[in-house]
Amino acid sequence: MEWTSLVRLVNLLCGGALTSIQIFLYTLIISLPLGLAVALGRMSKKPWVRGPFKFYILVMRGTPLLLQIIFVYFAPSFMLPEGIRLNLDRFVAAIIAFSLNYAAYFAEIYRGGIESIPQGQYEAAAVLGFTKSQTFTRIILPQVIKRILPPISNEVITLVKDTALVQVLGISELFRVAKNESSRIFSTTPIFIAGLFYLMMNWVVTKVFHYTEIKLNYYK
Amino acid sequence: MQILKVENLRKSFDGEVILDDVSLEINKGEVIAVIGPSGSGKSTLLRCLTLLERIEHGKIKVEADTMVDTVNGKPCYAPEETLRKIRLKLGMVFQNFNLFPHFSVIENITEAPLRVGGIPYDTAKANAMELLEKVGLTDKAESYPYQLSGGQSQRVAIARAMAMNPDVLFFDEPTSALDPELTGEVLKVIRALAAEHMTMMVVTHEMAFARDVADRVIFMDNGRVIESGAAESIFVNPTNERTKTFLQRYSDEN
Numbered sequence: 001m002e003w004t005s006l007v008r009l010v011n012l013l014c015g016g017a018l019t020s021i022q023i024f025l026y027t028l029i030i031s032l033p034l035g036l037a038v039a040l041g042r043m044s045k046k047p048w049v050r051g052p053f054k055f056y057i058l059v060m061r062g063t064p065l066l067l068q069i070i071f072v073y074f075a076p077s078f079m080l081p082e083g084i085r086l087n088l089d090r091f092v093a094a095i096i097a098f099s100l101n102y103a104a105y106f107a108e109i110y111r112g113g114i115e116s117i118p119q120g121q122y123e124a125a126a127v128l129g130f131t132k133s134q135t136f137t138r139i140i141l142p143q144v145i146k147r148i149l150p151p152i153s154n155e156v157i158t159l160v161k162d163t164a165l166v167q168v169l170g171i172s173e174l175f176r177v178a179k180n181e182s183s184r185i186f187s188t189t190p191i192f193i194a195g196l197f198y199l200m201m202n203w204v205v206t207k208v209f210h211y212t213e214i215k216l217n218y219y220k
Numbered sequence: 221m222q223i224l225k226v227e228n229l230r231k232s233f234d235g236e237v238i239l240d241d242v243s244l245e246i247n248k249g250e251v252i253a254v255i256g257p258s259g260s261g262k263s264t265l266l267r268c269l270t271l272l273e274r275i276e277h278g279k280i281k282v283e284a285d286t287m288v289d290t291v292n293g294k295p296c297y298a299p300e301e302t303l304r305k306i307r308l309k310l311g312m313v314f315q316n317f318n319l320f321p322h323f324s325v326i327e328n329i330t331e332a333p334l335r336v337g338g339i340p341y342d343t344a345k346a347n348a349m350e351l352l353e354k355v356g357l358t359d360k361a362e363s364y365p366y367q368l369s370g371g372q373s374q375r376v377a378i379a380r381a382m383a384m385n386p387d388v389l390f391f392d393e394p395t396s397a398l399d400p401e402l403t404g405e406v407l408k409v410i411r412a413l414a415a416e417h418m419t420m421m422v423v424t425h426e427m428a429f430a431r432d433v434a435d436r437v438i439f440m441d442n443g444r445v446i447e448s449g450a451a452e453s454i455f456v457n458p459t460n461e462r463t464k465t466f467l468q469r470y471s472d473e474n
Contacts, residue, residue, distance in 0.1 A: 118318075120314060120316055120318035121318060121320065123272050123312075123314070123318060124312075124314065124318035124319075124320070126271070126272065126307070127270050127271075127272065127307065127310065127311065127312040127381075128331075128332035128336060128380070128381075128384060129304065129307050129308050129332060129336040129337075129384065130332065130335065130336055134335055134336075138331065138335065139320055142322045143321065143322055146322070218364065219321050219322050219364045219365070219366060220321065220364075220366040
């Protein structure tokens with residue numbers, strides 16, 4: 001491959017990667033807090049609150065993300081009554097689908113973390129007079145975050161690679177760009193270079209998590 | 221002056237009666253030791269008094285406030301506002317310390333005064349340092365709980381409870397999780413508090429300590445208060461047969 005065409009290819013892939021990174025970041029920003037809310041709902045003592053959240057998690061984890069992306073994009077345009085039918089922007093639809101899906105996975109990770117905190121922590125906080133929300137935000141959540149970093153990093157790494165699924169809506173993310181280039185020049189090289197891109201992005205993700213874990217290593 | 225009064229308290233778990241018709245009172249400046257065999261309901265009693273468990277029947281009064289009373293056979297707790305006020309008067313030291321692992325020693329002690337008491341940081345910190353001096357741990361202020369021995373952890377837990385200036389301090393088997401050589405340093409701190417006339421109720425298996433430090437001893441068995449009286453008289457002249465057997469077994473062991 002000639003030098004100039006390689007530069008052109010990398011440029012092209014960078015554009016696709018940028019789209020992938022945008023989907024990745026928006027999904028995280030929405031699904032991390034949403035997952036916590038879902039976890040709290042899933043842990044409610046009231047069955048009529050807990051039930052719908054359990055169902056939500058079942059559906060989100062139990063059906064293909066690819067299908068969910070298609071559903072979120074197309075459902076509003078055929079399920080809503082005529083007149084208020086709306087066409088979602090593809091990019092927005094992709095982010096909604098990703099956020100809803102990842103929130104379900106994050107919720108279960110949060111739940112595992114919250115349930116692993118000893119009861120004694122709640123009791124100590126209660127007798128000291130902390131309110132329930134103070135206990136959660138000041139005492140429980142910081143300890144939960146430290147414990148769930150490894151499983152969260154797993155999901156985040158998966159998310160980097162899952163962004164490739166949005167090509168089903170015709171969004172030009174990294175993988176689709178690479179695939180198109182491959183068919184155009186009859187070579188698998190662009191796809192393999194895209195692979196290196198994913199690897200690099202996940203190398204950064206791994207570093208960030210590693211650094212955060214070290215930051216939180218001041219206590220056990 | 222009476223600080224806390226319990227009348228006819230009953231509590232059961234899954235139909236099994238844990239506390240049955242328990243009545244007692246705690247007076248200001250008094251140190252009460254609660255003794256009795258395992259499973260006699262001592263810890264549950266403390267947990268009911270500190271609002272960690274809800275009772276089924278009876279009445280608990282803390283100073284002028286009624287925490288819970290039985291109305292038409294059902295326990296009726298005071299509104300949350302009153303309960304909050306009551307909680308602030310009660311301190312608790314747990315068997316397993318329950319320090320907050322992500323906070324340093326000083327943060328463990330200052331967190332509640334800052335967030336719950338609304339005390340300015342400088343005052344909270346100065347108070348905490350004073351308490352650390354009392355429990356002999358000023359050099360550990362910046363340490364984290366995982367760096368402390370069991371005895372040190374329990375002393376920090378005592379300082380943390382004291383930081384909220386409770387009117388009564390409850391101890392739930394404070395030395396049971398400790399190696400024998402570490403119990404001494406914790407008991408020493410409790411003794412020092414007793415010397416300052418801190419009102420305390422201590423569930424303990426340390427009979428020598430109960431005898432030395434407590435003004436009054438409550439002997440419990442099977443969820444009931446079997447005998448209660450001045451420490452000296454309970455240990456020297458127990459009137460109840462069960463108290464006698466229990467104390468006999470302890471002196472045999474030692």
